[in-house]
Amino acid sequence: MQSAYRKYHSTETALLRVLSDIYAAVDERRVTLLDLSAALDCVDHDISLLVRRLQLAYGIEGSASAWLSSFLSGRTHRIFYLGQLSEVSNLLFGVPQGSVLGPLLFLLYVAELAEVIAAHGFTGHFYADDS
DSSP: OBOTTSTTOOHHHHHHHHHHHHHHHHHTTOOOOOOOSOGGGGSBSSTHHHHHHHHHHHOOOHHHHHHHHHHHSSOEEOOEETTEEOOOEEOOBOOOTTSSHHHHHHHHHTTTHHHHHHHTTOOOOBBTTBO
16 A cells, blocks of 8 residues: 555555545445644654664664664754744654655654554555655
């Protein structure tokens, strides 16, 4: 159910598949859930779950694990708008966007999502970092 990074699969074909699934569910009087949240912003910065998953599922331990923990924790941001610079705020969720590792870490974080969805009798569809 992955539409991105495959030949002849685009945002258009993903949208058509999702709409088809919704129409079929409505015809069969089944519940449909469509989540449009910002996926990369959902990774909790209490990164123990991600670090544990990287250790158990992918064998990333030791100094590599410590480096990833350091990379993800203690991040801040500020906004420049209309000539004004905001105060510094702590980032509590999300992986570093614009980085090479951000999308990869997100995909590793949600890798088991398809299995969880199927185990509960639902159908999921994935496009890049969206599900």
